[in-house]
Amino acid sequence: MEETASVWNSSTFNTDTNQKGQLTVRIIKDAKPKDKIYRxxxxxxxxxxxxxxxxKLWRLRYYFEGKAKMIGLGAFPETSLNKARKIRNEQQQTLKKGIDPSKERQKQQVNTKEVQEQAKIINKIDTLIRQLRNSKKSFKATTEPAE
Structure with a gap:
């Protein structure tokens, strides 16, 4: 059976790492810009x-259904090395379920936009209700008979 999802073999572009093949904060901080993007x-x-x-941008490279893909995980230093590894591990779990992390993220973004739009509508309705209540109070005050 052919595997449909897997992570990228980092040894193909791994040049500046410690002896375990992993980045360190020191290596990341020492990384200087060059004429072209490098990883x-x-x-x-x-x-x-x-x-x-x-x-300095975190990326996760992976294969899904035989195609090489890549998604962004955040920027260094806002997203620390440990946080990037944690996000990578979460995305690996998504891959193991046979779900493309890129497609999953797109769905989440659509859902977030829908929730934000619904919240705006609810706020507008709430504002209109308050305005209506206030106008009824002022209307009552002006229309009550004087004694």
């Missing part, structure tokens, strides 16, 4: 992409 491999598909502008 520092960690393990199990996790890599750090260093751009010419100096940005």
């Amino acid at each position: 520092l491999g960690d393990s199990n598909g996790l890599c750090l992409e260093v751009t010419p502008s100096g940005s």
Whole structure:
């Protein structure tokens, strides 16, 4: 049976790592921008992409249904090395279930947008209800008979 999902073999682009084949915070901090984008491999598909502008971006490289894919996991230092590894492990679990992490993320983004839109509508309705209540109070105050 052919495997449909797996992580990228990081040894193909792993050049600046410690002896275990993993990145360290020191290696990451010492990574300098070059003329072109380059990647520092960690393990199990996790890599750090260093751009010419100096940005350091976490990427997860993996295969899904025979195609090489890559998703972003955040920027260093906002996303630490340990956090990037944790996210990688979560994405590996998604792959083991036969789910493409990229497609899963797209679904989550759509759901988040829908929830935000629903919240905006609810807030508008709430505002209109308050305005209606306030206008009824002021209407009552002006229409009550004087004694």
